[in-house]
Amino acid sequence: xxxxxVNGEERQVDVSEDMPLLWVLxxxxxxxxxxxxxxxxxxxxxxxxxxxxxxxxxQTPVGMLGxxxxxxxxxxxxxxxxxAVQAAWQKLDVVQCGYCQSGQIMSAVALLxxxxxxxxxxxxxxxxxxxxxxxxxxxxxxxxxxxxxxMRA
Amino acid sequence: MLHxxxxxxxxxxFAEHGFGDRLSLTPLPASSRRGFLKAxxxxxxxxxxxxxxPLPALAAEAAPKIVGPADPRPHAFVIVAPDNTVTVLxxxxxKGQGIVTGLATIVAEELDADWSQVRGAFAPxxxxxxxxxxxxxxxxxGSTAVANSWDxxxxxxxxARAMLVAAAAARWNVPAGEVTVSKGVVRHxxxxxxxxxGELAEEAAKLPVPQQVKLKEQKDYVLIGxxxxxxxxxxxxxxxxxxxxxxxRRPGQVTAVLARSPRFGGTVKSxxxxxxxxxxxxxxxxxxxxxxxxxxxxxxxxxxxxEALAVTWxxxxxxxxxxDAMLADYRKAAETPGAGxxxxxxxxxxxxxxxxxxxxxxxxxxxxxxxxxxxxEPLNAVVALNPEGGCTIWAGSQFQTVEQMVAAHILGCKPExxxxxxxxxxxxxxxxxTTNADYIAEAVMIAKAYPKAPVHLVWTRxxxxxxxxxxxxxxxxxxxxxxxxGDLVGWKQRIVGxxxxxxxxxxxxxxxxxxxxxxxxxxxxxxxPVANLAVxxxxxxxxxxxxxxxxxxxxxxxxxxxxxxxxLAKAAGKDPVAFRMEMLKDHPRLAGVLKLAAEKAGWGxxxxxxxxxxxxxxxxxxxxxAHVADVTVDAKGQIKVDRIVVAVDCGEVVNPDIVKAQMExxxxxxxxxxxxxxxxxxxxxxxxxxxxxYLPLRMSDMPAVEVHIVPSHERPTGAGEPGVPTxxxxxxxxxxxxxxxxxxxxxxxxxxxx
Numbered sequence: 001x002x003x004x005x006v007n008g009e010e011r012q013v014d015v016s017e018d019m020p021l022l023w024v025l026x027x028x029x030x031x032x033x034x035x036x037x038x039x040x041x042x043x044x045x046x047x048x049x050x051x052x053x054x055x056x057x058x059q060t061p062v063g064m065l066g067x068x069x070x071x072x073x074x075x076x077x078x079x080x081x082x083x084a085v086q087a088a089w090q091k092l093d094v095v096q097c098g099y100c101q102s103g104q105i106m107s108a109v110a111l112l113x114x115x116x117x118x119x120x121x122x123x124x125x126x127x128x129x130x131x132x133x134x135x136x137x138x139x140x141x142x143x144x145x146x147x148x149x150x151m152r153a
Numbered sequence: 154m155l156h157x158x159x160x161x162x163x164x165x166x167f168a169e170h171g172f173g174d175r176l177s178l179t180p181l182p183a184s185s186r187r188g189f190l191k192a193x194x195x196x197x198x199x200x201x202x203x204x205x206x207p208l209p210a211l212a213a214e215a216a217p218k219i220v221g222p223a224d225p226r227p228h229a230f231v232i233v234a235p236d237n238t239v240t241v242l243x244x245x246x247x248k249g250q251g252i253v254t255g256l257a258t259i260v261a262e263e264l265d266a267d268w269s270q271v272r273g274a275f276a277p278x279x280x281x282x283x284x285x286x287x288x289x290x291x292x293x294x295g296s297t298a299v300a301n302s303w304d305x306x307x308x309x310x311x312x313a314r315a316m317l318v319a320a321a322a323a324r325w326n327v328p329a330g331e332v333t334v335s336k337g338v339v340r341h342x343x344x345x346x347x348x349x350x351g352e353l354a355e356e357a358a359k360l361p362v363p364q365q366v367k368l369k370e371q372k373d374y375v376l377i378g379x380x381x382x383x384x385x386x387x388x389x390x391x392x393x394x395x396x397x398x399x400x401x402r403r404p405g406q407v408t409a410v411l412a413r414s415p416r417f418g419g420t421v422k423s424x425x426x427x428x429x430x431x432x433x434x435x436x437x438x439x440x441x442x443x444x445x446x447x448x449x450x451x452x453x454x455x456x457x458x459x460e461a462l463a464v465t466w467x468x469x470x471x472x473x474x475x476x477d478a479m480l481a482d483y484r485k486a487a488e489t490p491g492a493g494x495x496x497x498x499x500x501x502x503x504x505x506x507x508x509x510x511x512x513x514x515x516x517x518x519x520x521x522x523x524x525x526x527x528x529x530e531p532l533n534a535v536v537a538l539n540p541e542g543g544c545t546i547w548a549g550s551q552f553q554t555v556e557q558m559v560a561a562h563i564l565g566c567k568p569e570x571x572x573x574x575x576x577x578x579x580x581x582x583x584x585x586x587t588t589n590a591d592y593i594a595e596a597v598m599i600a601k602a603y604p605k606a607p608v609h610l611v612w613t614r615x616x617x618x619x620x621x622x623x624x625x626x627x628x629x630x631x632x633x634x635x636x637x638x639g640d641l642v643g644w645k646q647r648i649v650g651x652x653x654x655x656x657x658x659x660x661x662x663x664x665x666x667x668x669x670x671x672x673x674x675x676x677x678x679x680x681x682p683v684a685n686l687a688v689x690x691x692x693x694x695x696x697x698x699x700x701x702x703x704x705x706x707x708x709x710x711x712x713x714x715x716x717x718x719x720x721l722a723k724a725a726g727k728d729p730v731a732f733r734m735e736m737l738k739d740h741p742r743l744a745g746v747l748k749l750a751a752e753k754a755g756w757g758x759x760x761x762x763x764x765x766x767x768x769x770x771x772x773x774x775x776x777x778x779a780h781v782a783d784v785t786v787d788a789k790g791q792i793k794v795d796r797i798v799v800a801v802d803c804g805e806v807v808n809p810d811i812v813k814a815q816m817e818x819x820x821x822x823x824x825x826x827x828x829x830x831x832x833x834x835x836x837x838x839x840x841x842x843x844x845x846x847y848l849p850l851r852m853s854d855m856p857a858v859e860v861h862i863v864p865s866h867e868r869p870t871g872a873g874e875p876g877v878p879t880x881x882x883x884x885x886x887x888x889x890x891x892x893x894x895x896x897x898x899x900x901x902x903x904x905x906x907x
Binding site for chain 1: 851
């Protein structure tokens, strides 16, 4: 049994230590908001926060998480940055197919938690690991700026 | 043209083409009302309205104000429930293009519903009720959804509204003419009374569907054409609650991955599954005609199990050439005339005459690589065999009727015993619409072999990138000439590639006189008035599977045409916009988008050193689009796309913000693949595997995009695909304006400039 803390709840899973956190979330805990996109940390669809740091769940063996690590997923992300980001995403109708957007939002929340006035270069650096095949990038950029403005106000 | 041909192909039937004798396209029996309501999850007391529009009416250019008769059969497109919700049933797949919102807008407009009470849901698979009128079968594609549903959904909404009005009039005992509807509330002003839709739903459901319905005039629209309407999926897709088929979890569900031949056309020779069976979590390994399936408790175990398989493949019938060798074969084929696709005047003579008399001839060879669709959601489907026979499929289903027929063939049941629960699809770009239901067929085969539990077949990204169904590799050779006055007088074009229609039910009608219409669309029918035009094509066969890919033939024909036009404009000493405008006098809608894009982009204003501006214009799927691209070429010759200006004319616009989103996304799609997208093969094995080698567009690549929509009251046409064809040639022409080097080999990364 492996114990992990997901969205503030202690969970126990009966899996091998090498199983990526992605599959623990999706297949064992039935938390499907975190998406499988590539399996090799190249698309960011599986982005979660581990102790606040954006992390690719597909390349994070569950056994590598420390006993006190706190995992936050799209289902549990809360706070000023999360509220501002989700509101901006909805205000600007960012989504198209929507499959990558959990990961995009988790990356954007991490960016804005650290930096409430990101430049275009900051946005490129924080978001280049998150692929959107619908190419909603124009609106993601606009929504991050909108959310940043909300947070600064 | 494509729509009509697909429809004819569908009428010809899929049975003759490899799906076996059991398959036919005879209409499926209509669902019973009760069964239908159950299928779509509607409760008792709901008003359910549909409309059946005779097909000839769809061909009419002008929308009549009175359309009818409305059909009283249980065609359900709209459900007004006692809880005051209005649910619009979408027969088209939403893979991000926003069609659930679009279709709901059309119904809500005629119904005078309040947008906050409107919901969307996917219609069940039922060819009789939900055929795409352009295809004759249920399916989504060719940017047809709004054009197809426009009339029937306006009628459905208007019919439901009339029934609510009649119910209110009866309850209040007043003439129906005194009853008004606005924002989901039914009113009788004189009596100072009002009722919600929900309060009237049960009574309205008992009334007959009106035989004649009056449709709104455009000036009275309150939802259609309004830019501030939000998508119906904008909340669920930002909080992780939207369900894709990847997220379906049925009781007892197992996960399967499939080992497929590394070479296209290869088959299983032998399997050693001993090690795979020892992987913890692996339940079963089964050999199928399509490969070897590993069935496991979870996805991770299935993937590990597949890694432990030892499969020997028989490459006897497989493609063993690399793409370099294939291209060499294409060049060899291009030395001889192909099958004629267009032949006007005498192109050879016109080009020779122009050269002899002070004009200029320009020659170009264009190479377009294989491209994968790579939707963000890797392909997957859940299949559960039903105890009474048949099965239920949960998938981002795009060709429901085909999938029903293929699944029925595999299981030996009737197509109507195959239920499809369509889910939000995480992208498609054409990939989910196949003529043999490929990945769904695999899932059904595995479910048949392992009937104990619902089976979730999951493709990994590697399966997807290496899995074929690519936009075909194409070679174009073009020679064209302007005369001494600078007028385009001759155009000769040879296109070499694979046909994805060959060997499918579509072949009989899509391939005419040896030419697949989808290989030459946008070239043989080009809008520029060339008196001497010769377009021919060679169709070369390969086991490599190919497919339509967002904007189909226009992905390469528009590119080759528009890059050549810039070279010809330069040869003629003319401005690229002016040269095109001269030739589009008889094409006001193309000229309109070109003029608008040029104006908004500031065409003609001087640019700093190293900056370039390029243009392209094209019609596809009855929609007219022009792009102007601004680029920077740095001192090392590296390019960056700075800004894209798009002008689009797609007729009456239902949701302007969704059209804008499709133009933004279409620009990204076109640029991303032009920069770095290619699938190559070495000795028949695909070189790319994942997003580390099939390089997608990323945030830092994405330019600013400005979208301008031409106001129009023409019939609505598509927006999903037409935003793609002209963006890459506009970028290429912008680079050409700086460097003088035409970009004729794609992707641009091949030339070392990105």
